[in-house]
Amino acid sequence: MVHSDYLKQEKFNLINTSLKVKHAPRILILYGSLRERSYSKLLAEEAAQILTHMGADVKLFDPTGLPVFDSEHNLEHEKVQELRNLSLWSEAQVWSSPELHGNMSGLMKTQIDWIPLTMGAVRPTQGKTLALMQVSGGSQSFNTLNNMRVLGRWMRMFTIPNQSSVAKAYEQFNEDGTMKDSSYRDRVVDVMEELMRMTYILRDNAEFLVDRYSERKANEIKVQLQNI
Template identity: 30%
Template sequence: MVKIVGLNGSLRAESYSAQALEVAATRVQALGADMEILDLRTLNLPFCHGGDDYSDYPDVARLCQTVKEADGLILSTPEYHGSVSGVLKNALDLMGFEELTGKVTGLISVLGGQPNSNALNDLRVIMRWVHAFVIPDQIAIGQTWKAFDQDGKLLDQKLSQRFDQFAQSLVETTQKLKA
């Protein structure tokens, strides 16, 4: 069995990136993978200062250990000003090669305007830099206020199918690389 950890890169209470991550997590679990979500809204993380000592912040150790023990990752981010959220970038900056190298990673972005790949492309560069493997399947949800119902369920069948394909690609790739 593979273990996948999801990171939600939004601090909003009604976060669409958290909803998208929940959809992906459900699909990953349905394929038999162990899934854990680390919601950055609930962690006390400092701004990364480039050093190694974050002993005053136990959640940094929790973040690093949880990701280190995972076989794969799902990174879900809102797109702010054409890129990844500062919250997610900071969480990634608090980790290093020890935690991120070799992780099979799936990427999700949500934005209020038309779907594009800016945040996803930036995340690909970041994850490649730390020697992670980003799967080709990715999800960009534009006009997110139209994508989910009030219970967080997807309204569009084609988008739902993309989540199925995304989850299958992530789990199968992770299984292959773990073997």
């Protein structure tokens, strides 16, 4: 549940009046832990509530039961298909991972691995906006964020500059799972607000922005070969 004080403020300015908003931004949120009280999941749920209040259409993917990545097996697995369909549905994504051994969790990486760069003629993540968040058990760190940022770039996503790193996450959440009022939570709101703005601006222009000379050239050669 989003804090009532935030609901009352409504001071964010998300939509430029010159923009024609066709529908609510479709945002997929992934989190990287299956623990009963997973702080990366709690952070993801907090972000989901904030985004919903901002007007987004939000879906969280539950990774329970998702098999370890194997490019030759489990492609038809129910959870794999669910994740891929949600990625295709989304216009933006949020990745929330704990930091383990200075990196994202294996579960977080598995989810990203199951989203391919190409599916036939479709690129499931190209041109989508991405926001990154991490939780740490100790002092603040940016290792996980930096590594996920590399993956976001590899997946051809527009990864927004702002990001959220929550240190000593066990101190930052109430018993009911909501996030305590703090500078960490303020940053989460900042990141979600920036994600919404960037998604509004970029989603209808994604095809133009990711159009590449090398790919156009390759397609032309392919067409020429087919006509021989």
